[in-house]
Structures are given as structure tokens and as C-alpha cells.
Amino acid sequence: PNRGETRFIADYSQNNNICCTAVHTLGRTSDLLNGLAEAATPQPLVGVTNSGNANNDTRYDAAFTPGRAFQDDVRDYGVSLEYNQALELGEFTSISAFRSFDTIQSHDLDFSGADILYRDGKHDTQDVFTQEMRLQGVAGQLDWLGGAFLMHQKISSTDTIKYGTQADAYIDILVSATTQIVDPTTGLSAIGAYNTAHNTLRAMLTSHPLPAVQAVGNALQPANAMFTGTQLTGSLPVDITAGTGNPYIVFDEMIFASMPDRPLPVPTTNFTGSQTGGGQNADRFDLETRSLALFTHNIFALTPDDEITAGLRYTREEKKVDADLNVTGVPICDALLAPDGDQLAQSLRVLLPVACNPILNPEFNGVYHDTDTSEAFSGTLRYAKHLSDDLMVYAGIARGYKSGSYNLQRSGFATSVTSYDAAGNVQQAGNTKPAHLRDLAFDEETNDNIELGFKSSWMDGTLTLNGTSFYQEIDGYQESVFNGVNYIVIGSDVISQGVELDVRALPNENWAISGGMVYLSAERQNAVDIGTTVLPADVQLGNAPEYVVSAQATYHELVGANSEWFAHLNMRWNDKAAITSAAVDTSTLSAEQARAINDVLVNDSFATFNGRLGMRDLSETWTMSLLVNNILDEKYNVLAFAVPSQPGQFAVFSAPPRTIGLELAMKF
Numbered sequence: 001p002n003r004g005e006t007r008f009i010a011d012y013s014q015n016n017n018i019c020c021t022a023v024h025t026l027g028r029t030s031d032l033l034n035g036l037a038e039a040a041t042p043q044p045l046v047g048v049t050n051s052g053n054a055n056n057d058t059r060y061d062a063a064f065t066p067g068r069a070f071q072d073d074v075r076d077y078g079v080s081l082e083y084n085q086a087l088e089l090g091e092f093t094s095i096s097a098f099r100s101f102d103t104i105q106s107h108d109l110d111f112s113g114a115d116i117l118y119r120d121g122k123h124d125t126q127d128v129f130t131q132e133m134r135l136q137g138v139a140g141q142l143d144w145l146g147g148a149f150l151m152h153q154k155i156s157s158t159d160t161i162k163y164g165t166q167a168d169a170y171i172d173i174l175v176s177a178t179t180q181i182v183d184p185t186t187g188l189s190a191i192g193a194y195n196t197a198h199n200t201l202r203a204m205l206t207s208h209p210l211p212a213v214q215a216v217g218n219a220l221q222p223a224n225a226m227f228t229g230t231q232l233t234g235s236l237p238v239d240i241t242a243g244t245g246n247p248y249i250v251f252d253e254m255i256f257a258s259m260p261d262r263p264l265p266v267p268t269t270n271f272t273g274s275q276t277g278g279g280q281n282a283d284r285f286d287l288e289t290r291s292l293a294l295f296t297h298n299i300f301a302l303t304p305d306d307e308i309t310a311g312l313r314y315t316r317e318e319k320k321v322d323a324d325l326n327v328t329g330v331p332i333c334d335a336l337l338a339p340d341g342d343q344l345a346q347s348l349r350v351l352l353p354v355a356c357n358p359i360l361n362p363e364f365n366g367v368y369h370d371t372d373t374s375e376a377f378s379g380t381l382r383y384a385k386h387l388s389d390d391l392m393v394y395a396g397i398a399r400g401y402k403s404g405s406y407n408l409q410r411s412g413f414a415t416s417v418t419s420y421d422a423a424g425n426v427q428q429a430g431n432t433k434p435a436h437l438r439d440l441a442f443d444e445e446t447n448d449n450i451e452l453g454f455k456s457s458w459m460d461g462t463l464t465l466n467g468t469s470f471y472q473e474i475d476g477y478q479e480s481v482f483n484g485v486n487y488i489v490i491g492s493d494v495i496s497q498g499v500e501l502d503v504r505a506l507p508n509e510n511w512a513i514s515g516g517m518v519y520l521s522a523e524r525q526n527a528v529d530i531g532t533t534v535l536p537a538d539v540q541l542g543n544a545p546e547y548v549v550s551a552q553a554t555y556h557e558l559v560g561a562n563s564e565w566f567a568h569l570n571m572r573w574n575d576k577a578a579i580t581s582a583a584v585d586t587s588t589l590s591a592e593q594a595r596a597i598n599d600v601l602v603n604d605s606f607a608t609f610n611g612r613l614g615m616r617d618l619s620e621t622w623t624m625s626l627l628v629n630n631i632l633d634e635k636y637n638v639l640a641f642a643v644p645s646q647p648g649q650f651a652v653f654s655a656p657p658r659t660i661g662l663e664l665a666m667k668f
Helices: 030-038 167-179 190-194 200-207 210-219 331-336 343-355 591-601
Strands: 005-017 071-086 091-108 117-139 142-159 161-163 283-303 306-325 366-388 391-402 426-428 445-458 463-482 487-505 511-524 547-559 563-574 606-617 622-629 637-642 650-654 659-666
Touching: 030 167, 306 391, 366 445, 463 637, 591 637, 591 650
Parallel strands: none
Antiparallel strands: 005 071, 071 091, 091 117, 117 142, 117 161, 142 283, 283 306, 306 366, 366 391, 391 445, 445 463, 463 487, 487 511, 511 547, 547 563, 563 606, 606 622, 622 659, 637 650
């Protein structure tokens, strides 16, 4: 009897990385960030760096707060057991697998030299068990397959995000500038005057080096002599009560065009300063998913040259999610969330997403629970015709399906507080329903696809050329975007269409050459507000160049009887493309600020090259190689995002520079 075959695989990896910081753009809060960083003790720091020119290109330099951890530790391991058994009915296969991920991350979340916001250990774990069983056989003209797939997944996420040492100063200045009220006896804004514990604005203007005063002064548009003339170039301390004329400090509307543009009532609320270290005290999410799928995939030969492929899949998922959320030490949030009737709180609630970052909003503290069940059918139908032994054409339709789930972070909750402008008009109506984990959910995705293509071989099979064209309508496209704090999944409708060509050549036994070209048009059909910015409709998706060309070549040659040396080179060329589809309004910025933002939010066309040179035995049980990634040290950016609590400010993650390494790989 056939005893079957068993294959066991185990792997383990651990990476301890120093990651990640971002490059800040010059934007509406740049001067304020520079001022705070310049005023830092014990020594001045760099606030933002994106001010490069032809002679001093700093567009790819990043600023950060010294002492804040940059940690990205990843542990990943798994095992799998595959069993194959030939039966009279067909070939039976069973694959059992378990995989575990464990990550710890710490970052500077304001992405500047100013110490405003930081992550102090985000711990994520994920354990996944899967079981697949399938039976495949041939019955006459039918090549059939059927099976089942089971999954049990547990995800746990614990996050700690805190205010830094200069968060109070940053929020004070924003709020102070927005109120436009100055107490003539102290020179402080109305809110600053009532903030008896943290008069940080006054302290900065009177106690820090002159460059700090100048930088902060650049962020505040002067309406009288207190920030003009020789007072900004003279000796310190500056007498900020010596100004004449209008007693208001008018905030630069280029910086916050959406803020109230008229004086607000003198407050009756005491705005206590934000506490260093205040914020999330280990927000905890637990998500459990159980999934069952039944599937079949069949190929029926109508004639020796014609065949139909039909597949069908049924998927059912059950999800259970729990959350325990706790934020403390953010009194500015408590003040802005005061009950309706508090005139100051109402007038200043336009500041809510700025002074009270949604990820730190204590309004949503509490314990939550939710469950969700989804099920759907998906499948494919394709017709293929062999016009000759070397040419096949095909056409097909398919529906793909992905279940919905939850974003495991609190910023997706909708506040119940109504905000008002300075005139008392409703700015944004509050959510009338209690916070619920469904607020953090994203819907299922379905993908209806039409495809036409061909496959061909030439020169006795040493040359292959394949091509396909496709049109996709994606309902609820699950797009992963970075909101400045976490990666979240958003849902939108997308139409994607394009053409793909690929070629492969084997000139002789030593060479393998391949290449390809892709044209892609992918546009979101509806705008999506992700809190920190809006992703508009009818524009190409971010980081999706219309044209991409790739090529690679490998050469290998025997060394002795059991080993060979090899060389590999690959290239990828990307067309000019925006790395974000976010709506970026530069109309109120200076020419320098607009140029700086456009420079980093759009990649000009570029090409990257990677290479490898090495030795291996013919069974590839061991391989030694020298590798070089980004050989030409091409500079480009891979991700852009709106920085939380910094309206109009964007930051980008840049691609790694040239990297050289040695690799030894062994199979046991």
C-alpha cells in the first residue's frame, strides 16, 4: 500500500531594529516646531529640516527628539506539517500550520525635534492556526479539486502613547494664538492667563535664547510693535507688555485658516496644562477570528484545444473583539469636552483634533465588546483556447471576497461633543450614539474582475511572452493607510484597470533573463476622511505609478561537480507618482513651503537596481552571497501622511539608502 509522504517545516527569526523616523515637510507649524526645538534644554535641537536647496539638499534629513526610543523588535516563528496520500479517488493533501508573531515598537510620533508625542512600547502579538484539506483527481475530461480551509487567529494589541515634555508649550501656543486675546497686564493670552501652573508661552518668550523667540514670533503674525523692529534683535528678556496699539496677538491665518478669526469671550474655565507622560495607559484590544471556507476548482476539457475553468468558494467568519481603554493626564481634552453651555469650550472646540489628539481622547475610556459574523460566495469562470502548441488565449470573470474587521485603535471613535465657531455657530454636530466598537470596523471587500489575455512560447520554449488586460470594480477596497500614529484600514470604492506584459528568455544553460511592463489606472470613486486628512475621489491612488518597468538577469556557472557561482541583477523603473492621494492645499503656504511639500509628496520617475553575487551547492542546501540593494543610492520616498495635531503638516518615510550585506543561508 502507498504509505504517503510527510513534510515538516519549522522556522524562527528575530529582528531588533532601530526604526522608524520620518522626514518633516515645511508647513504651517514648521516655525512653531522650530521654536520649541530651539528652546529645548539642555541644548537647542532641530525642529524640522526640510529646507533644502540646490546647494544644501536636506530634503531627506529627519529630525527627532533625543532620548526617545526607536525600537522595532520582531519575533516570528512557525511550523507546518504536510501530508500527501494517493487514494483510488485522487490525491489527498493535508496541511496543518501554526505561526506566531510578536512585535514591540517605540517611536517619536511628532516626527520633529520638539518633544510633543511619543510611543512608549506598543506590544502586538498574533497567533494563527490553519488547517487545509483537499482532494484532487481526474475523471475523464474533468480535472477536479475540492477542499476545506479552517483558521483560528488571535490578535492582541497593547499601546502606550504619551505627551512629551513640550506638549504643554505646543498646545498653549496654538490655543493662545487662536483666542487672539491678550491680557494687557501680563502679555499672555486669556487661556495662558488662567493657566496658572504652566505659563509656558510667557516663559519661552522671556527666558529662552533669541533664536527661539524669533522662531516663535514667525509663527505669530504681529499686530503691534511687541514683536517688531529692534525688539526682536535686541537683548533679552523682551518686555512683551511694552507694545502699543492693538493689544491682540493675531494668529497667522496662513497657519490655521480654519481657526476662529474673531476674538473669543474671556474664559471662565481654567485650562490646566497637559502633563508630561499623560496619555494612553496601555490601551488593550483583543481580536479573535474563526474562519471556515469550502472550495472547489475544476477544469473541463471541451476539446483537446478548448477548456473551461470554474471555481466556487464559500467563506464564513466569526469575529469577537474586546477593548479596555484608559487615557489619563490630558486635562486640555477634559476642558474642551466640557458640557454645552460653557462658552469658551464651545468656541474652542474647533481645536479638538489638534489640542486633544483623537488617539488620546479620554471621552472613550471604558470596556467594550463586540461580535460580528459574515459569509459570502466567491468564484471564477474562465475560457481558454489553444490556437497552437505555442499560443493560448483566454478570457475570464471572477469575484473575490475579503471579510471586514476592526481597526484596533481608538481614533476612529466619533466624539459626542458638538463644536462651535467663534460666532456660536455649529461647526460639527456631535455623535448622538454612544461609542461602540462598530465605529472602528471596516466593511467587507468584493472585487469583480474581467480579464483577457494570452500566453505564448517561442524558439522551442526558450522564449515566453505573456500579456493580460484587466478591469476591476472593487467595492469596499480595504486600503491600508498610515494616519500618523497607526496603520488603519479604510474602505472605499475603486476602479482599477490596466495591462500587464512579461517576457522570459533562456539564451543558454547559463543565462536567465526576464522583464515586464505594467500600465495601471486605479482611482477611488468616493472621498474618505481619515481624521488627519481627506483622501479625495477621482485621483490615482497613492504610491501607484501608472507605468512600471522591471527586468532581471541571472548568470550561473559550475564550479567543480557539486557547486556553482552565480550573479544576479534586477531593476525596477517607476513612473512619476504621488506617494499619497491625500488632498494637500498649498494655496495658503509660502512658495518655499509649497515647494518643500510637493518635493517630498511626489516622486519623480526613478529606477532602482539590486544585485547579488555568490556561491551555492547544486541542491541549494547552502548559499553564500554578497548583496547590494539600491546600488545607485537612489533617493525617493515610500509613504506620506498628515502628522497628527499639526494641521497642514506632512511627513514622509524615505526609502533605505544603498545597503551592502553578506548572507549565509542553509537548509536542514
